Each structure stands twice: as C-alpha cells, then as structure tokens.
Amino acid sequence: xxxxxxxxxxxxxxxxxxxxxxxxxxxxxxxxxxxxxxxxxxxxxxxxxxxxxxxxxxxxxxxxxxxxxxxxxxxxxxxxxxxxxxxxxxxxxxxxxxxxxxxxxxxxxxxxxxxxxxxxxxxxxxxxxxxxxxxxxxxxxxxxxxxxxxxxxxxxxxxxxxxxxxxxxxxxxxxxxxxxxxxxxxxxxxxxxxxxxxxxxxxxxxxxxxxxxxxxxxxxx
Numbered sequence: 352x353x354x355x356x357x358x359x360x361x362x363x364x365x366x367x368x369x370x371x372x373x374x375x376x377x378x379x380x381x382x383x384x385x386x387x388x389x390x391x392x393x394x395x396x397x398x399x400x401x402x403x404x405x406x407x408x409x410x411x412x413x414x415x416x417x418x419x420x421x422x423x424x425x426x427x428x429x430x431x432x433x434x435x436x437x438x439x440x441x442x443x444x445x446x447x448x449x450x451x452x453x454x455x456x457x458x459x460x461x462x463x464x465x466x467x468x469x470x471x472x473x474x475x476x477x478x479x480x481x482x483x484x485x486x487x488x489x490x491x492x493x494x495x496x497x498x499x500x501x502x503x504x505x506x507x508x509x510x511x512x513x514x515x516x517x518x519x520x521x522x523x524x525x526x527x528x529x530x531x532x533x534x535x536x537x538x539x540x541x542x543x544x545x546x547x548x549x550x551x552x553x554x555x556x557x558x559x560x561x562x563x564x565x566x567x568x569x570x571x572x
Contacts, residue, residue, distance in 0.1 A: 385522030
C-alpha cells in the first residue's frame with residue numbers, strides 16, 4: 352500500500368473512532384447486540400457500519416474464526432500512531448503490536464454426540480466446557496449460508512430463540528459458508544435451543560483436547 356493510502360486509511364480510522372468506533376467495540380465486549388449498541392451511540396452511524404465494526408472486532412479478537420479451528424492463522428496486530436516533527440507537521444507511523452502466528456496442526460478426534468448415551472445436550476456441553484476458556488472451544492455456524500440460500504427458513508429457525516438471542520444472531524453480518532464462534536455461555540444456550548428444535552447440526556471443536564464433537568440435527572422435545 353502506498354504511503355498516501357496509509358495516510359488516508361489512518362485519517363479515516365481516526366475520524367470514525369471519534370464518531371464512535373471505540374464505543375461500538377466496547378459495547379460489543381459487554382455483550383450488547385447490534386440493536387442495543389445503536390441505541391446507545393451518541394452520534395448516528397449506519398446500521399451496516401455498526402454491523403461491520405462489530406463483526407470485524409469479533410474476528411480480530413478471534414471470537415469468530417473464518418476458518419476451521421486449527422487451520423486459521425493469528426493475524427498481525429498493528430495500529431497507526433500520529434506523530435509530529437519539530438515543525439509541527441503530523442505523520443502516521445505503523446506500529447506492530449503483536450506478530451502473526453502460524454496455524455496449528457490438529458488432527459481432530461471425532462466423536463458423535465448421542466443423547467441416549469451422553470444425556471441432555473445442555474448438561475453435556477456444560478460439563479464439557481467446565482473450567483475451559485471459551486477461546487479454546489468453537490462451534491460451527493452456518494447462519495450466513497442459510498441466509499443466502501433460504502432467508503425465510505433461517506427466520507423460522509431463529510424464532511426458536513428468545514428475543515435477545517435472536518437479536519444477537521440476526522444483528523451480525525454472517526459470511527456465506529461456515530464460520531466458527533467461541534462457545535461462550537450465550538452461544539451454548541443458542542446452540543442448545545436450536546438443536547432441540549431441529550435447528551442446528553454441526554460440530555464443536557475443543558482445542559485443548561483435540562476433540563471434534565458432531566451434533567446431528569436434534570429431535571423436537
């Protein structure tokens with residue numbers, strides 16, 4: 352990227368930060384949905400811009416992975432620092448905060464979840480996740496692919512969730528294909544609700560143990 356392009360990118364970033372970029376990311380860290388974030392902003396920012404900012408923040412923090420766990424690299428983290436020379440002229444310098452990290456090489460131990468043997472899914476996942484950081488567990492999500500192929504079907508699927516769970520999923524600009532979300536408390540509740548209403552089929556990935564637990568579509572209860 353040319354120096355002028357770096358400058359324009361940095362200037363655009365500073366302008367957006369002043370308008371509320373930092374506030375959006377802070378509220379996302381607090382667990383707010385996109386709709387809740389928009390209601391708390393002091394300056395008007397388009398819905399799509401808020402969505403994209405939240406999504407990019409979740410990807411940057413590796414709450415969402417765009418590739419299967421164990422295959423995705425950790426990107427380099429950098430920021431632009433505004434500096435002044437002795438004449439007061441402003442320049443921007445790119446500072447690397449954290450070097451990138453190569454992808455891990457994991458051979459997954461595949462296991463099929465069986466409710467007859469493993470018990471109720473909510474209890475099974477709670478026990479599997481006990482004492483493990485959410486960043487070490489991911490769940491496959493195909494919301495973006497279904498939105499592309501069958502948006503009405505996705506809407507029907509999401510009706511099984513409560514209002515706030517539905518707002519979280521519907522508020523994110525999911526990319527087509529499969530992405531992977533950390534299996535934190537909220538996502539665990541979402542997956543259980545969807546599974547029990549035949550609305551989820553996919554895999555959980557446990558990085559610490561190398562387990563991939565496959566969940567076929569659940570049965571209505």
